[in-house]
Amino acid sequence: MNLTEPTVNTILMKHYEDILDKNPKFSLRAYAKKLDVSPSMLSEVINGRKRISLTMANKISQSLNFSKKEDEYFRLIAEKETCKSIERKSEIEEKILTLTKSKNLSIDLNVDSFSLIKESYHFAILELLTLKNLKFDINELSRKLDITPIQFKLGLERLKRLGLIAFKDGRPYKIKNVSLNVSSEERNRALQHYHDSMLDKTKDLLKEQQPSERYVGSETLVIDEDHIEEAKEIFEECFDKLIALSAKAKNPKNVYYAGIQFVSVSKGDKK
Known part of the structure; x- marks a missing residue:
């Protein structure tokens, strides 16, 4: 895992930590329920052992009430992690760079x-x-x-x-x-x-x-x-x-x- 840039699992961990700040008893199982995924699946994703599909990225984005730009950013990160095409990955990186320069993106x-x-x-x-x-x-x-x-x-x-x-x-x-x-x-x-x-x-x-x-x-x-x-x-x-x-x-x-x-x-x- 490259810790110099955001990944799906670090984004999900950050949101979970935000919830824990407000409710320390909020379990990982409860977080999985909130995201509408299985606890085992969430554990695999957070630990970096499994990638998520674009369909799941959309579902998680809706569950976390991402803004339009945050939703696009999250889906691009998810797609980049599973993309095999060098050309497409380069396109994704350009889009991510553009988004991170946007003042409306909370990153x-x-x-x-x-x-x-x-x-x-x-x-x-x-x-x-x-x-x-x-x-x-x-x-x-x-x-x-x-x-x-x-x-x-x-x-x-x-x-x-x-x-x-x-x-x-x-x-x-x-x-x-x-x-x-x-x-x-x-x-x-x-x-x-x-x-x-x-x-x-x-x-x-x-x-x-x-x-x-x-x-x-x-x-x-x-x-x-x-x-x-x-x-x-x-x-x-x-x-x-x-x-x-x-x-x-x-x-x-x-x-x-x-x-x-x-x-x-x-x-x-x-x-």
Whole structure:
């Protein structure tokens, strides 16, 4: 599977993930029913083991309420995957290129960047790939991160598109000397979602893990407003030291999350 361009299975996985965001209990069987295909057929398609016909592409497009342009795009992708004629495949690629340039088509690689920021498991996948002697089994790795196999596959798709991972012999690996730093001086909904999700996950893990497995500490104090930037520099220095410590790891077995929150718990005087 070429992860640098959309495929039928990645499009279907993306729509399934959108449904899971709203209803985490929505099963793959329920998704198959929504698409009016058998669960076994959907599983084969999503796993890239089976291609769909144009007739099935039309049926799925109607089930997902695609717009006219999205419908055409999806059918072209489906036809390209089964097309044997080199000339026809070239024609299809030209049409796909024209469609992706259309402002009315809801396909934008910027969405990948947004999703990478918004969904925290992408960072966990990225670091997980650095573990030595990692057995690449999507079902096992997704369980390790407490996400679905669909989310894991989509995570790989986005990381590949953003140039953060590459594939060799069918196995993904993190590209060396590539780091990801996300920050914003203004309020950002994607970043807020990311931090909210990490705080929620941390609360759950604090209940599950033993004190020997993690560290928790907090301080309540007063700081002059003129010293806030200096405080931020201290936090950045802490992260730099943790990153350096991580770089020295010789046989890591787990991925850790380190977060620092520094917020005012009192209402300041209005100026």
